[in-house]
Amino acid sequence: MKTCKKIGFTTSMPVEVLFAAGHIPVDINNILMSGDPVRHIRQAELKGFPRTVCTWIKGNYATALSANLDEVVGVIQGDCSNTHSLLMMLSDEGMPVTFFSFPPQREDDELNREITKLEERYEVSRNETEKVKQRLDGIRRKLRILDDLTWKERLVTGRENHWWLINSSDFMGDPDGFEERLDAFLDQVRNRDPLPHKLRIGYLGVPPIYLNLYDTITDLGGDVLFNEVQRQFAMPALESDIVQQYLTFTYPYSVFDRLHDIQTEILKRGIDAVIGYTQSFCHLQIDNILLKKYIDLPFLTLEGDQPEIIDQRTLLRLESFFEVHTST
Ligand code: SF4
Numbered sequence: 001m002k003t004c005k006k007i008g009f010t011t012s013m014p015v016e017v018l019f020a021a022g023h024i025p026v027d028i029n030n031i032l033m034s035g036d037p038v039r040h041i042r043q044a045e046l047k048g049f050p051r052t053v054c055t056w057i058k059g060n061y062a063t064a065l066s067a068n069l070d071e072v073v074g075v076i077q078g079d080c081s082n083t084h085s086l087l088m089m090l091s092d093e094g095m096p097v098t099f100f101s102f103p104p105q106r107e108d109d110e111l112n113r114e115i116t117k118l119e120e121r122y123e124v125s126r127n128e129t130e131k132v133k134q135r136l137d138g139i140r141r142k143l144r145i146l147d148d149l150t151w152k153e154r155l156v157t158g159r160e161n162h163w164w165l166i167n168s169s170d171f172m173g174d175p176d177g178f179e180e181r182l183d184a185f186l187d188q189v190r191n192r193d194p195l196p197h198k199l200r201i202g203y204l205g206v207p208p209i210y211l212n213l214y215d216t217i218t219d220l221g222g223d224v225l226f227n228e229v230q231r232q233f234a235m236p237a238l239e240s241d242i243v244q245q246y247l248t249f250t251y252p253y254s255v256f257d258r259l260h261d262i263q264t265e266i267l268k269r270g271i272d273a274v275i276g277y278t279q280s281f282c283h284l285q286i287d288n289i290l291l292k293k294y295i296d297l298p299f300l301t302l303e304g305d306q307p308e309i310i311d312q313r314t315l316l317r318l319e320s321f322f323e324v325h326t327s328t
Pocket of ligand 1: 056206
C-alpha cells in the first residue's frame with residue numbers, strides 16, 4: 001500500500017497524477033499567502049536569497065521547508081526562470097524534488113511524454129489519471145458557473161472570484177471538501193442582489209502580492225470581472241483528456257497564447273479597462289509590454305514587490321486611473 005504524501009508544487013501542473021497516486025497536492029504559493037509571507041521571505045533572505053529575486057520564489061523556499069511537505073514538484077519550464085535554482089536549494093536541504101516541464105512549443109507529444117514521466121514517478125496509469133480528471137472536471141464545471149455569476153449576473157465580487165479560482169490549483173488538497181464549500185457558496189450568492197454597476201476591470205498577470213488590491217479597486221469605482229491567470233488555474237476549457245487540458249492551459253506557453261484568451265474574454269465580458277499586474281524582478285514584466293501593446297483598452301501596469309497593503313505611490317496611480325476612466 002502506498003503512503004499518502006504531502007507534495008508541494010511551484011505552479012499549476014497535472015495535480016490529477018498526484019491525486020490518482022493517493023497523495024495530497026499543495027500549491028506552495030497558496031499556503032505562503034495564507035500564512036506569514038513576510039516572515040518566510042525574511043527567512044529566505046537570511047539564507048542568502050538576494051533582494052533582487054522575486055518574493056514569490058523566496059516565499060516558496062521558506063514555506064516549502066516549514067510546511068511539513070514530503071516532496072516538491074517544480075515546474076522548470078513554462079513558469080519561472082528561477083525555479084530550477086529554487087529546487088536545487090530545496091534539494092540541498094534534503095527535500096526530494098521532481099522536475100516537470102511544459103513544452104515551450106506547446107506540442108502534444110512532448111507534453112504527453114512529460115505527463116507519462118510523472119505518472120511513472122508516482123506509479124499511476126493514464127487511466128487512473130483520467131478518472132481523477134473527470135472527477136475534478138465536475139468541480140471545474142461549478143467554478144465556471146461561479147465565474148459566470150461574477151461577470152454575467154454580478155453576484156460574485158472580483159476578490160471572491162480570485163479566491164475560488166486560485167484555490168482550484170490544488171483544491172486545497174481535498175476535492176470533496178472544496179466542492180462542499182463551493183456548493184454552499186454558490187447557494188449563498190444566488191440569494192444576493194446584483195452588485196452595483198462599476199467600471200468593468202480585467203486583471204491580467206500573476207496573482208497580486210498586494211494584500212488589498214481587490215478592495216482598493218472596488219473602493220475606487222471598479223470591479224474585477226476577469227481574473228486571467230486565476231481563471232486559467234481553474235482549467236475552464238474542460239478538454240476531453242489530460243494532455244489536451246494542459247495544452248489549452250495558456251499560462252505556461254507564449255504570451256500570444258495568453259493574448260488570444262485575454263482578447264476573447266475581454267470582448268465577451270465587456271471589459272472597460274485593464275490592470276496588468278507584474279511582480280518585481282519577474283521575466284513576465286517583458287510579456288506585459290506585449291499585452292499592453294496589443295490590448296486596445298485603458299491599461300494600467302502595476303508592479304508589486306512585497307506582501308503588503310498598497311503603497312502610497314501605487315495608490316495614487318490607481319486613483320488617477322479610476323478618476324479618468326470612471327468619469328468618461
Ligand atoms: S512572479 Fe515571476 S519571477 Fe516570481 S515566481 Fe512567478 S514567474 Fe517567477
